[in-house]
């Protein structure tokens with residue numbers, strides 16, 4: 001199989017791994033225009049930290065796996081086409097696409113070929129060739145394999161702009177229902193702890209770290225997922241958690257398990273941003289008695305209906321923390337609002353709209369110079 005044929009197989013295989021290309025609203029961004037159709041499943045416009053968008057090549061290094069995770073298309077023994085890049089092949093192919101202006105960054109993940117450390121060596125080798133032989137200075141996101149050694153984690157971090165460890169589940173009980181041969185703490189969580197330790201000692205800007213959860217396959221609740229997410233944000237400096245709604249794959253032990261709602265994953269993203277950027281604690285989130293978030297309403301809106309309808313926030317006086325509790329006001333909107341009210345009092349929803357704030361969404365929960373603005377309640 002030539003390298004382009006391998007890419008046609010291994011690129012779309014990363015559809016199970018959401019990464020930078022997921023927009024804040026949880027939608028996929030489109031592939032660049034003019035791409036050869038056979039590569040359109042491998043290259044996406046990705047949103048970089050800071051908002052810049054670049055065409056990102058997403059691929060596995062190999063789809064051959066020694067593990068047998070219950071949900072996975074590439075589990076050992078499943079009949080499916082497989083391929084493996086050598087590090088050299090992958091680096092050369094990427095650089096050719098880069099020279100043609102088709103890609104600007106690389107997301108490189110892998111199944112486990114031989115062992116976690118062996119696969120990690122190959123991922124590192126591909127990135128080393130790109131950095132040192134081809135002099136590539138652009139964006140690289142490298143996956144950290146289960147069981148990778150601490151020195152390998154450090155080596156990957158020296159080469160990459162971002163590294164990630166797929167936790168898949170919020171705890172060992174749930175992981176056992178998905179991946180019988182993965183060890184939650186020793187093989188996965190410990191790698192995220194090492195990344196956090198290394199980041200603290202890093203000379204200069206450290207690479208960021210992310211993780212991914214499979215949602216709706218292991219009986220986990222949203223509260224369990226968001227509790228661990230909050231710990232990862234607060235204590236391990238995680239940049240982002242990704243939530244992949246489970247979808248059954250034919251020929252796996254979970255082929256008859258019902259798919260998870262993508263809306264559930266979307267609500268988890270919204271709630272995780274409340275934890276990361278808005279100062280919410282996990283137990284403040286509006287969980288139902290079963291520990292899941294309501295699907296029909298944005299969690300921030302649900303919280304505000306319960307807490308702010310009777311006690312609206314006076315936008316001319318409230319601190320940043322209180323402003324961030326108001327639906328329609330995000331971190332940038334809060335900063336702009338605080339700067340604007342130093343120049344003069346805000347008296348009208350038009351004043352908020354001029355600051356880029358979703359004023360109609362905010363209206364039921366605010367006072368403008370002591371008065372409630374006229375409004376209609378948002379439904380979602």
Ligand code: SF4
Nearest residue numbers: 065067069072075111
């Ligand atoms: S380790 Fe598990 S999830 Fe990863 S590729 Fe192998 S079978 Fe799939």
